[in-house]
Amino acid sequence: MEHLHQSFTIKFEYNVYFTTGLFDTANTLFSDFLLKNNTAEVQRKIFFVVDSGVAEAHPELNTQLKDYFYAHPGIQLIPDILIVPGGEGVKNDPIYFEQVVEAVNTYGIDRHSYIAAIGGGSVLDMVGYAAAVSHRGIKHIRIPTTVLSQNDSGIGVKNGINYFGKKNFLGTFAPPVVVFNDDSFLLTLSDRDWRSGISEAIKVALIKDAEFFTWLENNAALLVQRDMPTMNYLVWRCAQLHIEHIASKDPFESGSSRPLDFGHWSAHKLEYLSNFEVRHGEAVAMGIALDTVYSQLSGRLSVNDSNRVIKLLQNLGFDIIHPLLEVHRDDSPILTGFEEFREHLGGQLTIMLLTAIGVGEEVHEVDVELLKQAGKLLHNLQHQQVQ
Amino acid sequence: MEHLHQSFTIKFEYNVYFTTGLFDTANTLFSDFLLKNNTAEVQRKIFFVVDSGVAEAHPELNTQLKDYFYAHPGIQLIPDILIVPGGEGVKNDPIYFEQVVEAVNTYGIDRHSYIAAIGGGSVLDMVGYAAAVSHRGIKHIRIPTTVLSQNDSGIGVKNGINYFGKKNFLGTFAPPVVVFNDDSFLLTLSDRDWRSGISEAIKVALIKDAEFFTWLENNAALLVQRDMPTMNYLVWRCAQLHIEHIASKDPFESGSSRPLDFGHWSAHKLEYLSNFEVRHGEAVAMGIALDTVYSQLSGRLSVNDSNRVIKLLQNLGFDIIHPLLEVHRDDSPILTGFEEFREHLGGQLTIMLLTAIGVGEEVHEVDVELLKQAGKLLHNLQHQQVQ
Ligand SMILES: NC(=O)c1ccc[n+]([C@@H]2O[C@H](COP(=O)([O-])OP(=O)(O)OC[C@H]3O[C@@H](n4cnc5c(N)ncnc54)[C@H](O)[C@@H]3O)[C@@H](O)[C@H]2O)c1
Ligand SMILES: NC(=O)c1ccc[n+]([C@@H]2O[C@H](COP(=O)([O-])OP(=O)(O)OC[C@H]3O[C@@H](n4cnc5c(N)ncnc54)[C@H](O)[C@@H]3O)[C@@H](O)[C@H]2O)c1
Numbered sequence: 001m002e003h004l005h006q007s008f009t010i011k012f013e014y015n016v017y018f019t020t021g022l023f024d025t026a027n028t029l030f031s032d033f034l035l036k037n038n039t040a041e042v043q044r045k046i047f048f049v050v051d052s053g054v055a056e057a058h059p060e061l062n063t064q065l066k067d068y069f070y071a072h073p074g075i076q077l078i079p080d081i082l083i084v085p086g087g088e089g090v091k092n093d094p095i096y097f098e099q100v101v102e103a104v105n106t107y108g109i110d111r112h113s114y115i116a117a118i119g120g121g122s123v124l125d126m127v128g129y130a131a132a133v134s135h136r137g138i139k140h141i142r143i144p145t146t147v148l149s150q151n152d153s154g155i156g157v158k159n160g161i162n163y164f165g166k167k168n169f170l171g172t173f174a175p176p177v178v179v180f181n182d183d184s185f186l187l188t189l190s191d192r193d194w195r196s197g198i199s200e201a202i203k204v205a206l207i208k209d210a211e212f213f214t215w216l217e218n219n220a221a222l223l224v225q226r227d228m229p230t231m232n233y234l235v236w237r238c239a240q241l242h243i244e245h246i247a248s249k250d251p252f253e254s255g256s257s258r259p260l261d262f263g264h265w266s267a268h269k270l271e272y273l274s275n276f277e278v279r280h281g282e283a284v285a286m287g288i289a290l291d292t293v294y295s296q297l298s299g300r301l302s303v304n305d306s307n308r309v310i311k312l313l314q315n316l317g318f319d320i321i322h323p324l325l326e327v328h329r330d331d332s333p334i335l336t337g338f339e340e341f342r343e344h345l346g347g348q349l350t351i352m353l354l355t356a357i358g359v360g361e362e363v364h365e366v367d368v369e370l371l372k373q374a375g376k377l378l379h380n381l382q383h384q385q386v387q
Numbered sequence: 388m389e390h391l392h393q394s395f396t397i398k399f400e401y402n403v404y405f406t407t408g409l410f411d412t413a414n415t416l417f418s419d420f421l422l423k424n425n426t427a428e429v430q431r432k433i434f435f436v437v438d439s440g441v442a443e444a445h446p447e448l449n450t451q452l453k454d455y456f457y458a459h460p461g462i463q464l465i466p467d468i469l470i471v472p473g474g475e476g477v478k479n480d481p482i483y484f485e486q487v488v489e490a491v492n493t494y495g496i497d498r499h500s501y502i503a504a505i506g507g508g509s510v511l512d513m514v515g516y517a518a519a520v521s522h523r524g525i526k527h528i529r530i531p532t533t534v535l536s537q538n539d540s541g542i543g544v545k546n547g548i549n550y551f552g553k554k555n556f557l558g559t560f561a562p563p564v565v566v567f568n569d570d571s572f573l574l575t576l577s578d579r580d581w582r583s584g585i586s587e588a589i590k591v592a593l594i595k596d597a598e599f600f601t602w603l604e605n606n607a608a609l610l611v612q613r614d615m616p617t618m619n620y621l622v623w624r625c626a627q628l629h630i631e632h633i634a635s636k637d638p639f640e641s642g643s644s645r646p647l648d649f650g651h652w653s654a655h656k657l658e659y660l661s662n663f664e665v666r667h668g669e670a671v672a673m674g675i676a677l678d679t680v681y682s683q684l685s686g687r688l689s690v691n692d693s694n695r696v697i698k699l700l701q702n703l704g705f706d707i708i709h710p711l712l713e714v715h716r717d718d719s720p721i722l723t724g725f726e727e728f729r730e731h732l733g734g735q736l737t738i739m740l741l742t743a744i745g746v747g748e749e750v751h752e753v754d755v756e757l758l759k760q761a762g763k764l765l766h767n768l769q770h771q772q773v774q
C-alpha cells in the first residue's frame with residue numbers, strides 16, 4: 001500500500017518588550033498586550049508564579065498586581081499568587097513543577113489562559129516547562145528579573161527542569177507568547193546576580209559581534225558601578241543577538257550544532273559539581289575563559305585576543321577558574337562532562353571555539369592535554385590577580 | 388527602547404508506512420528508514436517499549452527484534468526491551484512515564500537516538516510524551532498495533548498521560564519521526580479492540596467524506612468477519628483523512644476549533660466515569676451516536692441520515708448508549724463533562740455536529756433538554772435491538 005506523507009509548518013512569533021515599572025497602573029504595555037489578544041467570547045484567566053527572591057525584594061508586587069488588574073479589567077487575575085523559591089533549587093525538586101501543574105487544575109486554567117512567571121532564569125525554566133506540558137501547552141508569559149534571564153534565558157525558546165542530577169534533563173522547546181523586560185527589577189539584584197548575566201553578553205559578543213565586545217570592554221567600569229543605562233543597552237543588544245541567532249539557525253535544535261553554547265559544556269558540569277553553588281552565569285564566565293585559552297593553546301586564537309577576554313572577565317569581577325574546573329587529573333570530573341554533553345547533544349561532540357574575537361569555529365575533537373594546560377594557565381592568572 | 392520581534396517557522400515531516408511483518412529480517416522497510424537517516428559520525432541507539440498485550444500475543448517479538456538488528460546493523464539496539472502494561476492504565480499511573488525517562492538516563496539515549504513504541508494508543512501516548520520531554524525531545528518512532536492507533540492516534544501529533552483523573556492533562560504536540568503500520572499485529576486483537584478503532588473511521592467519514600461512509604456501510608459485514616483486506620483499506624483511508632486534516636488546519640491546535648473531535652466530548656468523560664472500562668473507541672461510538680441524534684433533534688440532520696449512522700454502529704456491534712451517558716438527570720455527571728471540555732479547549736465551547744453525512748458544523752451552544760431527549764432515544768433504540 002502506498003505510504004502517507006505528513007508535512008506542515010508551524011509559525012512561532014512573540015515580542016520582547018522593554019519597560020520600567022511594568023505593573024504601574026499607568027503603564028499599559030501589559031494590559032495592551034492582553035487586550036489585543038483577547039477575543040470577546042471567552043473569559044481568560046491569568047495565573048502568576050513569582051520567584052521568592054523577587055517577592056522578598058519587591059514586597060509591593062502582590063498589591064501592585066491586584067491594583068493593576070483592577071485598573072485594567074478584561075482578564076481574570078487568579079488572586080492566589082504562587083511563590084516558588086528562586087535559584088536553581090526550583091529546578092532540582094520536581095515538587096515545584098507539580099505545584100504549577102496542580103494550580104492549572106485547581107484554578108481551571110485553560111489553553112487560552114495565561115501562566116505568567118516573574119523571576120530569574122531558574123523559575124522561568126521551571127514554570128515554562130510546567131506551562132508547556134499542561135493541557136499540551138498553556139500560553140506562557142515571561143517576566144525575567146535577572147540580567148541573565150532578560151538577555152538570554154527568558155527571551156529564548158527553551159525550558160526545563162533538572163532530573164537525575166542532570167541539567168535540563170526534562171524540558172521542551174516552547175516559545176513564550178510575549179516577554180516583558182522590566183529594568184526596575186534589576187535594581188534589587190545582588191552584585192553577584194547583576195554580574196552573572198553579563199557573561200552571556202560576552203559569550204554572544206565573542207562568537208557574533210566584535211564591536212559589541214569592544215563596547216563591553218569600554219563599559220566594564222560603568223557596569224561594575226551598576227549604571228542602569230549601560231546595563232539597559234547591554235541587555236537589549238544581547239537579547240537582540242540571541243533572538244536573531246535563534247531564528248536564523250535551528251530554533252528547536254534538530255541538528256547537533258549549538259553555537260550559542262560557547263563556554264557552556266564545562267559550565268553545565270561545574271554548576272552540577274558545585275551543587276549549584278556556582279551560578280549559571282558565573283560558570284559560563286569560567287567556561288568562556290577555559291574555551292578561550294584552549295582556543296589560544298590549540299593555535300586558533302591570538303594571545304592578544306585571548307588576553308583581552310580574560311582581562312574583561314577579570315575587570316568585571318568574574319572568577320576565571322574554579323578548583324572543580326582545574327582539569328589537571330585524568331579522572332577530573334569535568335572531563336566526564338564531555339561525555340554527558342555529547343549525549344545531551346545527540347551523539348556527536350560539537351564544541352564552539354574562537355579563531356578571533358567575534359568569530360567562532362565548531363570543532364568535534366578536543367585535546368585533553370591542552371585542556372589541562374588551559375586549566376593550569378587560568379589557575380596561575382587567577383592567582384596572580386588575587387595577590 | 389525598541390521592542391524585539393521574534394518570528395520563525397518549524398517544519399515537521401514524517402511518513403506513515405504500511406507493511407506486513409515489519410520485523411521479518413527480509414523486510415527492509417524499517418532498516419532502510421534508519422539507514423537513510425543515519426549520519427556516519429555518530430553511533431545511534433534505539434530503545435523499544437512494548438505493550439504487554441502485544442508482548443503476550445507475540446511472544447516471538449523479542450527474539451525477532453534481536454535478529455532483525457543483528458541482520459541489519461548500523462544502529463545499536465538497546466537489548467533490554469521495556470514492557471509496559473497495555474491499555475489506559477499505562478496513562479493513569481505516572482510510574483510508566485518515569486520508567487521510560489529513567490531508561491533514557493540509564494542507557495544514555497541521546498537526542499539523535501530513537502525511542503520506538505510498539506503498542507496500542509495508550510502505550511504510544513505515554514511513550515510519546517516521555518520521549519518528547521526527555522532531553523527536550525528524543526526522536527520517536529511509532530509502531531501502532533491496534534486499529535485505533537493505526538488509523539488515528541498513532542499517526543497524529545499528540546501524546547499525553549492522564550493526571551488528576553483527567554484525560555491527557557499532561558502532554559505535548561510532538562510529531563513522530565516515522566510511523567509503521569503493520570497489519571499482522573491486528574490479527575491478535577480481541578474482537579473488542581478490532582471493532583473499537585472502527586469508530587474513528589466512522590467519525591472522520593461523517594464529518595469529511597460521505598463516500599467513505601457509504602463504503603463503511605457496504606463493508607460492515609466483512610469488517611465484522613475480520614476480513615483483513617477490508618480492514619487494510621479502512622485503516623489506510625482513515626489515516627489519510629486524519630493526516631490531511633491535521634496538516635490543513637491548525638496542527639498544534641492554537642485555536643479552539645477541534646473538528647476532528649466529533650463525538651468526543653462525551654466520550655472522554657465516559658471513559659473516565661467508567662474507570663476506563665469503556666475503551667476509547669467504544670466511547671467514541673457512543674459519543675457519535677449521541678451527537679448524531681442531537682444533530683437530528685436540533686433540526687440539523689435528517690432522520691434518515693441519523694438512522695443510517697445508528698444502524699452502521701449497531702451492525703458493527705457497537706453499543707450506542709451507556710448507562711453513564713444517559714443524561715436524564717440535571718446532575719448527570721456527563722453534563723459536567725461540558726465544563727471540563729471547555730476548559731481543556733480554552734474557554735470557548737466548540738462542538739462539532741452534523742448537517743448531513745460527510746458535513747460537520749461547529750456550534751458553541753448546546754440545549755441540555757435536547758441532549759437528554761437524545762439519550763432517551765438512544766436508550767430505547769439500544770433496548771429494542773437487544774430484544
Ligand atoms: N532556557 C534557557 O535557554 C536558558 C539559558 C541560559 C540559562 N538558563 C538557566 O537559567 C538559570 C539561571 O538563571 P539566573 O541567572 O537568572 O539565576 P536564578 O534564576 O537562579 O536566580 C538567582 C537568584 O536571584 C534571585 N532574584 C531573581 N530576580 C531578582 C531580583 N529582581 N531581585 C533580587 N533577587 C532576584 C533569585 O531568587 C535567586 O536567588 C539556570 O538554571 C540556567 O540553566 C536557561
Ligand atoms: N494521541 C492521540 O491523538 C489520540 C487519538 C485517539 C485516541 N488516543 C488514545 O488512545 C488510547 C486508546 O488506544 P487503543 O484503542 O489503541 O487501545 P489501548 O492502547 O488502550 O489498547 C487496548 C488493549 O489492546 C491490547 N493490544 C494492543 N495491541 C494488541 C495486539 N496487536 N494484539 C493483542 N492485543 C493488543 C493492549 O494491551 C490493551 O489491552 C486512549 O488513551 C485514547 O485517549 C490518542
Ligand SMILES: [Zn+2]
Nearest residue numbers: 200264280284
Ligand atoms: Zn547560558
Ligand SMILES: [Zn+2]
Nearest residue numbers: 539587667671
Ligand atoms: Zn478518538
